[in-house]
Amino acid sequence: MRVAVLGLGAGGARAARQLASTDSVEEVVVRDLRPARVDEVAASLGDKATGDRGPYNAPVEADVVVLAVPAGLHVELAGPLVARGIPVVSMSDAVEDVRGLLDFGPEAEARGIPVVIGAGFAPGLTCVLAAQAAAGFESVDEIHVARLGTGGPACARQHHRALRGSAIDWRDGGWVRRPAGSGRELSWFPDPVGPADCYRAALPDALLLVPVFPGISRVTARLAANRRDRLTSRLPMLRPPHPEGGVGAVRVEVRGRVGGSSRVGIYGAIDRPGVAGGAVAALAAVEAARGNLARPGAGGLAGLVDSSGFLIELARRGVKVAMFEGAG
């Protein structure tokens, strides 16, 4: 298969690397607006890679396209691809992108192609973890997602923006908007990351999870930040973001019922967000090109993949997940 990756930041470059190491992928087209970056990534991937210096919206011939461009460009780039019947995998975690991509659902369904939304560390891996936890329940009442860390500079800028927007929570059958930066909660991520203060933020997780779990009463998403992040969120970033980011973590708490009694399932993972997000996007692209996703149309990974098989393949690619035992 031929896969195109648009955008070669931390996540896009890792996705391209994962795709190049996949046997069924014969060619990886890597496109970015920075010629030096294209040359660098293409050279590191070997014979399977074909460098492409853009522009991003130039037509591309591929069996599936991974969008790893900065937030705000995904809807504009996905439109022509969906119209041409090319499956799309978007790594964006911006609420506007996710809303716009969900709107492609009817057209993608009519054309019989998938539009995989939020295929990264969070959302993405978190959606799969939520589905895995929910598989053990007869019904799901609540899902609470927390994430810590950023990938490359574009991801860090999106993290900064998310703290000054509006959080979108699902509560008792309706959407509730709350100020980002509010609702401080201490979340315990897998070791050795441990505890971190998390706040409401403009995160799209609820938009992707609610359609998959009809009847769910609460879905929330929080972002780890310190109070300086929160206080300075309305200012320009005071320091340039790190080119790669540090270790990140996700935590997904699912509350449901089994045999009439309440149960809690808590899953998590630690990894560099760009690395894990790239692996998730690459695997989602391979599954989309193979036609292995559950249905055509637009949606998050929770409703499109077999969670256990996806997590096993991710583990084979080095992304390990953990479960909190003894939570009750």
Next chain:
Amino acid sequence: MPYLGVVVTLIRRALVALGMAGIVAAVLRARGTGGTPPQRGGWRELTPDDLS
């Protein structure tokens, strides 16, 4: 107004004290953290057998 100088000094000192208290409170609020750790249980990495 023999007491004017004393009153102005008092007000100035009160404002300085309030300002310093505000700065200290802001620093503490920016740096503080807390919460209760889980009282039982722990994280365990999942194997493919756990997932299948």
